[in-house]
Amino acid sequence: MKRYFFILSAAILITACSENKPPEPYGPVPSERQLAWHGLEYYMFVHFTVNTFTDKEWGYGDEDPSVFNPSELDCRQWAQVAHDAGMKGIIITAKHHDGFCLWPSQYTDHSVKSSVWKNGQGDVLRELRQACDEYGLKMGVYLSPWDRNSAVYATPEYLVYYRNQMRELLTQYGDIFEVWFDGANGGDGYYGGARETRRIDNRTYYDWPNTHQIVRELQPSAVMFSDAGPDVRWVGNERGIGSITNWCLLKKDEMYPGGNFAKILGAGHEDGNYWVPAEVDVSIRRGWFYHASQDSMVRSPENLLELYYTSVGRNCNLLLNVPPDPRGLLHENDVKSLLGFKELRKKEFEKNLALYKKANSSSDRGRKFRASNVTDDNTQTYWCPSDEETTGELTINLGEETEVNRILIQEYIRLGQRVQEFEVEALVDGEWMKLTDGTTIGYKIIRKFPVVRTNQVKVSVRETKAVPLISNIELYRSPGD
Numbered sequence: 001m002k003r004y005f006f007i008l009s010a011a012i013l014i015t016a017c018s019e020n021k022p023p024e025p026y027g028p029v030p031s032e033r034q035l036a037w038h039g040l041e042y043y044m045f046v047h048f049t050v051n052t053f054t055d056k057e058w059g060y061g062d063e064d065p066s067v068f069n070p071s072e073l074d075c076r077q078w079a080q081v082a083h084d085a086g087m088k089g090i091i092i093t094a095k096h097h098d099g100f101c102l103w104p105s106q107y108t109d110h111s112v113k114s115s116v117w118k119n120g121q122g123d124v125l126r127e128l129r130q131a132c133d134e135y136g137l138k139m140g141v142y143l144s145p146w147d148r149n150s151a152v153y154a155t156p157e158y159l160v161y162y163r164n165q166m167r168e169l170l171t172q173y174g175d176i177f178e179v180w181f182d183g184a185n186g187g188d189g190y191y192g193g194a195r196e197t198r199r200i201d202n203r204t205y206y207d208w209p210n211t212h213q214i215v216r217e218l219q220p221s222a223v224m225f226s227d228a229g230p231d232v233r234w235v236g237n238e239r240g241i242g243s244i245t246n247w248c249l250l251k252k253d254e255m256y257p258g259g260n261f262a263k264i265l266g267a268g269h270e271d272g273n274y275w276v277p278a279e280v281d282v283s284i285r286r287g288w289f290y291h292a293s294q295d296s297m298v299r300s301p302e303n304l305l306e307l308y309y310t311s312v313g314r315n316c317n318l319l320l321n322v323p324p325d326p327r328g329l330l331h332e333n334d335v336k337s338l339l340g341f342k343e344l345r346k347k348e349f350e351k352n353l354a355l356y357k358k359a360n361s362s363s364d365r366g367r368k369f370r371a372s373n374v375t376d377d378n379t380q381t382y383w384c385p386s387d388e389e390t391t392g393e394l395t396i397n398l399g400e401e402t403e404v405n406r407i408l409i410q411e412y413i414r415l416g417q418r419v420q421e422f423e424v425e426a427l428v429d430g431e432w433m434k435l436t437d438g439t440t441i442g443y444k445i446i447r448k449f450p451v452v453r454t455n456q457v458k459v460s461v462r463e464t465k466a467v468p469l470i471s472n473i474e475l476y477r478s479p480g481d
């Protein structure tokens with residue numbers, strides 16, 4: 001008898017433990033630095049250099065540093081606006097293609113130290129660091145690989161110069177959350193007076209692995225962006241449009257910055273062997289740099305909200321460029337739009353109607369993985385069926401007839417991106433009515449659909465690579481249509 005009880009209790013214990021065992025990771029998974037990056041979602045890009053004063057998009061590299069003379073430069077204004085707009089950080093063009101440095105680099109005179117601004121004593125990076133700290137923002141840097149000013153560009157010596165500058169940026173300005181490697185390599189330039197066309201081989205010239213190593217050593221928490229990662233990839237366009245099917249996965253060994261991959265980058269690779277999620281970079285104006293002629297062409301709050309849906313709503317982060325003007329301030333029109341967008345977003349997602357609502361599922365793998373995890377306001381818990389199941393349904397019971405027209409869904413990406421096909425339905429007059437459907441989910445998707453009155457919304461995972469893990473579902477009644 002005793003023996004029987006022992007076997008029985010052991011069996012119960014084993015079942016209980018295995019029931020609550022999390023599933024194994026599937027495929028590539030994000031690093032801690034990438035997970036932190038996903039959580040940022042929305043941050044500011046700042047394009048600022050001699051171009052701001054010469055009214056150009058790409059400086060040739062022969063600009064006289066004295067043209068850089070902002071009359072009222074105030075990084076605190078940028079940071080305050082970014083903060084008030086709900087952004088989490090600022091990435092600045094420390095050096096754009098023209099080669100002018102916004103910090104007093106010891107490796108060139110083509111910088112703020114040769115400008116009249118603050119008698120050559122100024123340092124935009126230092127001021128931005130202080131402002132970001134004051135407003136609790138993260139800071140990132142863009143250091144253009146292409147340098148139209150440098151006499152040694154296209155020779156091996158330039159790489160030493162580029163890496164020295166990178167070291168300055170990564171050791172003198174505190175924690176950097178993202179390093180932005182641009183892919184443009186246009187050819188002609190000033191190049192120390194040579195005024196000629198210089199071509200390099202994108203695949204080999206920059207010896208990227210060794211530059212990446214410097215970033216890893218000096219700023220281990222920073223992610224690196226380029227067309228092809230290594231940590232974050234370009235989305236393939238500058239129009240603010242993420243791909244509806246969007247895998248955070250990429251076969252990055254086959255790619256390199258500046259290569260012709262725009263068509264692939266939106267969707268990523270379903271069978272990619274690295275985690276390299278997409279970032280949408282887009283400007284609030286037509287240009288990346290400030291031009292007074294574009295003051296009336298600033299994106300409206302409504303347009304910015306659309307961008308939000310096509311970026312954050314499609315499993316991408318949104319890097320929105322807001323270029324300071326020759327005063328060194330963000331222009332009033334841009335500020336108005338940004339704050340208007342913040343207000344719209346607030347109204348759009350005013351009340352999560354699914355929060356703490358009862359949820360049921362077709363099955364689950366135990367107590368820790370119940371359906372209620374998707375409405376518990378905690379993205380670290382998730383619903384998960386047993387390993388054999390590759391499909392499943394989650395039903396949220398709203399308790400009473402409720403109007404809804406937006407849904408937000410998140411996968412628990414720490415263990416990999418899995419969902420390949422899903423559908424959302426609502427119970428209307430006793431019948432299940434389709435609201436929306438799609439392919440991938442990933443970190444986050446947000447979908448619109450026409451208003452329905454319902455008391456139950458069902459999310460069905462129709463196809464996945466492995467057992468699905470859903471960490472969060474939110475429902476909204478947006479005032480928009």
Ligand code: FUL
Nearest residue numbers: 047057182183184281288
């Ligand atoms: C491009 C650059 O050529 C533009 O000037 C801008 O910096 C944009 C973000 O990336 O490749």
